[in-house]
Amino acid sequence: MKKITFIMIIITLTFSIGIGVFSNPLLANTENTQKESRERYLNIMAINKPQYKMVKKIVNDKHNVQYMMTEENDINKFKYNKEIIDNVSNMDIFIYSGTSFEPWANSFIDELKKGSLGIVNLSRGVRLLNYDGNESSKENPYYFEGIDSYKIALYNIKAAIQDKDPKNRDYYEENYQKSIKELNDKIEPYNKKVNALKDYTFLALNDNFDYLTKDLGLHVVKLNNYEISEFIKVNNLDEKKLIVLKDGTEQTNMNLSKYKVVNLWKYYGNMSFDELILYNIKVLTDLL
Structure with a gap:
């Protein structure tokens, strides 16, 4: 009788421990933590190749970065369609110069399905100049060849990516600071x-x-x-x-x-x- 009672106690303890293991909330939390810590993978579209290269300075190979065109003449004559609109709308970030360098950009952006798409105007914060220095004349779109303007545009890219992937904001900040230092060192x-x-x-x-x-x-x-x-x-x-x-x-x-x-x-x-x-x-x- 004592032997049977001892065996029952062992079975009961084993069953209780098993319930404790399978109901342990720490296991569920570990799974949630793994999901939360999973790296964010961004799809980023730039209009031209130099903009693409700016993005790569900030993200390296961490995200998918693409561009639409290379030559200025192609950019000026570009005609978009529904397929292009849908493709860019599915991106996480879309980058454009913000000036007449892309004369079609504003109407294109109007047709994008915004959703979670982040749209980055690289000229934000840049003091744009006008041709002939006349306020009523046409803007000069070539700000990206200015040293200070380039740094502002690169900052805008960095800030937009940090907003989309705040977990790695320090990484993007380091890459930004490194790129600025490299440029300054090469100019010096x-x-x-x-x-x-x-x-x-x-x-x-x-x-x-x-x-x-x-x-x-x-x-x-x-x-x-x-x-x-x-x-x-x-x-x-x-x-x-x-x-x-x-x-x-x-x-x-x-x-x-x-x-x-x-x-x-x-x-x-x-x-x-x-x-x-x-x-x-x-x-x-x-x-x-």
């Missing part, structure tokens, strides 16, 4: 020559490089409708200290053979914007 060797360029007058054939020349503190005058020789004479300029600032992407009928000419690029699809900035600074300082 040119600073002495840039200061020397301030002894020169730059004659701009258009306004495309206003953001960069402003950040570099260069003395720029606009040709407007003058002939160069007449402009030099009227403004009493020293021809030996005059450099013609030309857009390398555009043709001109002017005879520039007797002047110092520098060809800059306002946009180059296969270059990241920081590479474009550095390229233009190098071309300028190579004059010396």
